Amino acid sequence: MDLLRLILWVCWVLATGIVVLVSTIAVQRGLRRRQQGRRECWGAELKEKLSGWIARGSPPREWFQHSHRRWMLLEALAERIEQEGRECARSGSCEMAGAEVVLPCGPEGEPCRGPAFFRELAERWNLVDHQAELIARRTGLQRARAVLLLGRLRQPRTVPLLARLLDDPSADVRLAAVRALGLIATPGAAEPLLALLHRREGICISIPSLQRALMSCCGNHPEVLLPHLSSLWGKRQALLMRVVAEVATPDLRPALERLATAAEPQTRAEVARAWGRLPSPERVPLLLRLASDPVWFVRVRAYRALGEVEGWETVNALLQGLDSDHPDVRQAAAETLARQPLPLDELIHVARARLTSQGWGVLLGELGRTGLFWVLSQQLGSPSQPVRQLAEQWLRAALQVGAHKTVLDTLAHPNPAVVEGVADFLARWGDERVRAALEEMIQQTPPGSRNHRKLLQVREKMALRACS
Amino acid sequence: MPWLLWVDRLLLFYYGVLCLVYLLLFIAALLSSLRHQVWVRTLPLRRLAASPLAPSVAVLVPAHNEALGIVASVQSLLALDYPRFEVIVINDGSNDDTLARLKQAFGLVRLDFFYQPQIPTAPVRDVYVSPEHHRLLVCDKQQGGKSDALNTGLNLCHSAYFCTVDADAVLNRDGLLRVMLPVFNDRGVVASGGVVRPANGCRFRAGQVEEVRLPSHPLEILQSIEYLRAFLWGRVGWSALKGLMIISGAFGVFRREVAIEVGGFRTDTVGEDMDLLVRLHRRLRDRREPYSVTFVPDPICWTEIPSNLAGLARQRRRWQRGLGEALWYSRGMLLRPRYGRLGWLAFPYQLIYEFYGPLVETVGLVAVVVSAFLGVLDRQYFLNLFLLAYLYGTFLSVAAVLLEELGYHRYRRTRELAILFGFALLEHFPYRQLVNLSRLLGILDFVRREHGWGKARRRGFEEAKPNETPAEATVLAPRAKRPEKIL
Known part of the structure; x- marks a missing residue:
């Protein structure tokens, strides 16, 4: 009987609990509505009268x-x-004004x-x-x-x-x-x-928040950080270095040069980042040195920073990066190289002499991402012979590293002249792999469709070329 | 009948402990939820949404035959308020025109991409990029299942964190930012989850929720209550107790590096989200590394829930099997002091109450029937217990509604609240028994080692009005589809 009574008692408590919860919800709704109403009212008053209060004295006492x-x-x-x-900050300085201006x-x-x-x-x-x-x-x-x-x-x-x-x-x-x-x-x-x-x-504060706060405090005066950089070490130095990398100015150059040989790899990586942001001719040798750092993420940062430097002096280092054993380093080097505004024919000449098949693959992948192949296929029909040759060179390089699918993809170009150009190119340079991929595409494309006809035309051309 | 008496006592003890755990969870969830509300108000969300220091996130969207809703879903993802993210859609060997629709909508061009997998996956056919949307990458691969697709996305992304989102889900614009808030303050966070809510009944515009409404179908309303209970109360509570073992695959963020370290998503289970989180816990606890797993109650992912019994049964059956598989693969964690609260509280709870729960409930029902048949059923005792269970279940549902009301206040109409209360009283019979039966079948599937996801019927999100421009198209939540895992 005791157990029964206990159960009944719990039931009673629960029933009361449900009533209390429902009442709480109802009261909460009412209060919310009331508070919202008051807030809206006060907000409207504030909006309306604040300018007046600012101009003439102060708000009423109840505020x-x-x-x-x-x-x-x-x-x-x-x-x-x-x-x-x-x-x-946008329009210039009125910080000193202090009064109406x-x-x-x-x-x-x-x-x-x-x-x-x-x-x-x-x-x-x-x-x-x-x-x-x-x-x-x-x-x-x-x-x-x-x-x-x-x-x-x-x-x-x-x-x-x-x-x-x-x-x-x-x-x-x-x-x-x-x-x-x-x-x-x-x-x-x-x-x-x-x-x-x-x-x-230990620092018992969120590190990203600390970093953000330091960036905002030292944004205009990064020199404040310098004495601390030399007296800190390890992860704390790296943290401060991350701040420096964001706010660095040319005045910090000597300190950055010194820190490029710091023991902490994270610090060296941040030095690379900081150098990338500084418009200084001295940064190139330093970044090149960091690009051959034994730690991979320092190299990644260095290659990314080299992207800020235009010209031939960085290309060799970037090409070296394409053959790195670490995928992130290869990717960083390829991204940077693809962004470089260099003459493509010279770049291809240098790159072909230097790169392994893997390096080519990464570079072409990145260039493909920038839409290069689409442009190249258009250039196959260019009236200028050097441009045509350059486009052919690139597309051949793509075929050599197994990117024949991308080249075949350019057959989808809406311009028939471009398609014709690509078909001629494939007939001339297409190998067994291209033929196999072509056959596969023919199988997959609905017979009678426009694309199917294009593919058949390429096959025919390739066959004719093979016979001749 | 001494054996019947023993069964009776055992069941009573089982139920008593369950009630206590639920109460504990509710208190933890209430405190955590209130604290979260105040915490979020201290954060400069606008500034964080443009912060250059935000950790990069790749949003992975596995899609298999999702042609109906994929474009709306990707559009909503591309509009997210977050400074550094990319969206990677993985077309997992769809038989419909999922890929074609993506190509058409986003002008995709094929990319000569050298796929270098760190986790082995089914072969990748092609990778596409969009010249208009630089954040979008689409991967077309041979079918290998959801886990395999997610692993492909993991291989393709380079970001510090990745967020898994179902192809049929829609995120709030600030959803990603909010789910990443714990990471902004603590880079030791390895996983962070957000709330998944039923999209049925809601009104959408340009890929965003315009108006939150309760669904009209009774089955969907009952599931809505379940979702409230499971997310606002179950997950928030477990997160506060530091025993969270599930982050929904429909909307969860994980640290990429650690996920790759544990081998990515397991392809031989349907509970891949829970399995990954449990393995992350296990790996980091084994290494005694400080880390945290958080659950943020306000970023919301809207997803469709089944509106028919067959779909619901299939879904619950699959979840139960997934739960069993995840627990089985990590059975070494059970009651091991090294795993702390996970080993001695969360894992046993998941095993005893979540996995074996349907079995025990069925035994209880059978015991009642047998007792009545043998004439040994104490009617008053039975009725009192029945009343207790009914009231406690109702209390939990009402408590979940209270949490929603205190913290988020999404259902603005009083009528909708009244409906929720009404259904909280009705859900105990026969809805609960039907769900229980499906879960029981899920246990059987697990024992028989069955595989596969089963087929889900889709109607898709988009129902644009003819006179509206595509950007303004009102997207109505559909009537049927696959929702998300609970508790």
């Missing part, structure tokens, strides 16, 4: 007293700071006041201190959100507070502090982040 409205106000200001910062870049044709004006406004309305207090009061993710909003206000004076939050017990708050420092985006904000890298204990 500061009510936490939700204050949050909305802060968000609106943060948005204006971001928006005007973007506009200023120049361009109509604000929303709905308002004058652009510059982000500094709005930062000052946030100070004047005492919103920054309010937010700092809020951070102290809140916990968990709510605290993280508050930290992030403080970061969006981009006040350099909040850097010490945010630096302290990097040691917060909550991982979310630490992450938010990193991102907030990244949003402030000044060399001063980078300092606490760089100090993290020098700590003996």
Whole structure:
């Protein structure tokens, strides 16, 4: 009987639970609707009156007293700071203006006041201190959100507070502090982040976020990173190097040269990436050296970086890369080579003398991806003899490495003259493999169709050629 | 009848533990879901969608006879908001004009591609690229099954992560970004899954969901409740407890390097998604490497669900077989301390409650019938237990609806919620018994070592109105097709 009573009791609890759940859903719906209505109302008021408040004094007191409205106000200001910062960056500098100036870049044709004006406004309305207090009061993710909003206000004076939050017990708050420092985006904000890298204990912060924040803080002042680069080692050096590779400027050349021989392969790979971004004639020998690095991904980075250098001096190294034992290196070299704006006849001449069948395969694959064969088939009918010869040379090279399917594919060209040209070419140079592929295609194509007729025509031509 | 008494006690114990596990999962899912909502609000999604540091992702779309919906599906994938991704469609020896439609829609040209497989697959016939859509690569290969097609995609891609998407599925525009959010913060994430929801009843426009609606067919509504329970509550809960063993193949992201290391997808199972995840867990735990597997409850993949009993039965039968196969291949993990919660909580749960569940349920029903026949059935005891099971099942379904309402609020009409509640009361009979029967047959298939996927009837997504331009075409969710694996 006890068990029965227990079951009944559980049933009663469950029935109550169901009622509670359904009521919660109903209440939640109602609350959501009500809150949404209020938010829309406040949002409309904010949108309508914010410009007036900015121009003449400050918002009414209730906008500061009510936490939700204050949050909305802060968000609106943060948005204006971001928006005007973007506009200023695009149109030139109005950062120093601090007051009404120049361009109509604000929303709905308002004058652009510059982000500094709005930062000052946030100070004047005492919103920054309010937010700092809020951070102290809140916990968990709510605290993280508050930290992030403080970061969006981009006040350099909040850097010490945010630096302290990097040691917060909550991982979310630490992450938010990193991102907030990244949003402030000044060399001063980078300092606490760089100090993290020098700590003996492990870094308990998301590395990609740290990297992003450093990139944003040091984007205009990469020299801040240099002293740290030489005093860090291993993975931490590589992390910093990734940042340097993104923000490198010509001033960093000596440091980059030094780091090209670093022990950490990841660092060397990032050096290659950084050199690729620097428009300097000295980069070629250095990149060529990195292209023969024993570690494959350093070579991949070096070949990709060589893609930024136009001209013949890199071709030999790239051709060497096509015969590499690592597929990613071959692919990187082929991609770079295919992008090079070089005369094809000379390239083919050099390449044929140097490449193995595998290297040819990779190169042709990549060139095929750029639509080269389609163009080449058109050039078979060119009035210029050198162009015709070049096209023939390439297509023959393709046949030699077994890319006959691609060549046969060009028979689908809508222009009959091109098809004629390809048919003549195949009749002249087609071997057994081409014949076999042709037969297979004839079998697969519906008899009587246009393509079928084209293929038969090629077969006929090949047979005639063989007889003669 | 002492043996009957023992069976009775055993079943009661079994059910009691199941109830406790479900309660635990619900609490974990509720907390995790609420936390996720606040977490996502702290993220700068717009900026992340253009971040150059985003890990590259290859979206793999295996397609076998998917001519009806493939173009809409690929269009929706190409419109994803993610900075670094490519879409690789693998035509797995289709007999219909899947490839022809792709060629026509995207102007594909054949690429002289040297296929160098790291995982052995069926031969690749051709690889095509689209001059207009540089993110698209289409591979035509001989038929080898879904796993083989996915392995081909794995061989073709060079990205850090790959995302598997069914050819009949439609992703939300920000779906890929959202499912990758855990990876942005932690590169130790080896797999991340998103929610799969029934597309039936929803309205689509230009390959995107325009309006979420509940399906009208009762069978589809019942499945919708199941999907809510399975994803928002089962998977989120298991993910919070760090015991997630399934990431749906219809929408899941995996780290490529590790997937290749474990040999890619297994071709001799129909539960290849679960199997891969379990093998990833196993490999990384064996190596004692820190890693994580996450489940993100808000990126949504919309997929068709069966609208007839035969399709549903076939699907559930296949899932059960896939579950059995995945568990069998990884049986070495069971109760081994090295595998932590997976070994002593998640794996036993999957085995005892998910795999043997239908069997136990059938034994329970038989025991009731035999007891009644022998005249030893305590009616009051039976009725009380029946009431308990009914109420608990309803509680779980209502809880799933609550999770949906608290977190995502997709069903905006009160009428739809009322329908969901109504069906939550009705699903226990006879829907559950029918599904149970199919799963039982799935166990039999597993024991008999049957293979193959069976045939799924397709109607496709596209039903464009004649007066609309292709870009604005309203795409209606179809009436019948293959959905996704649950729990």
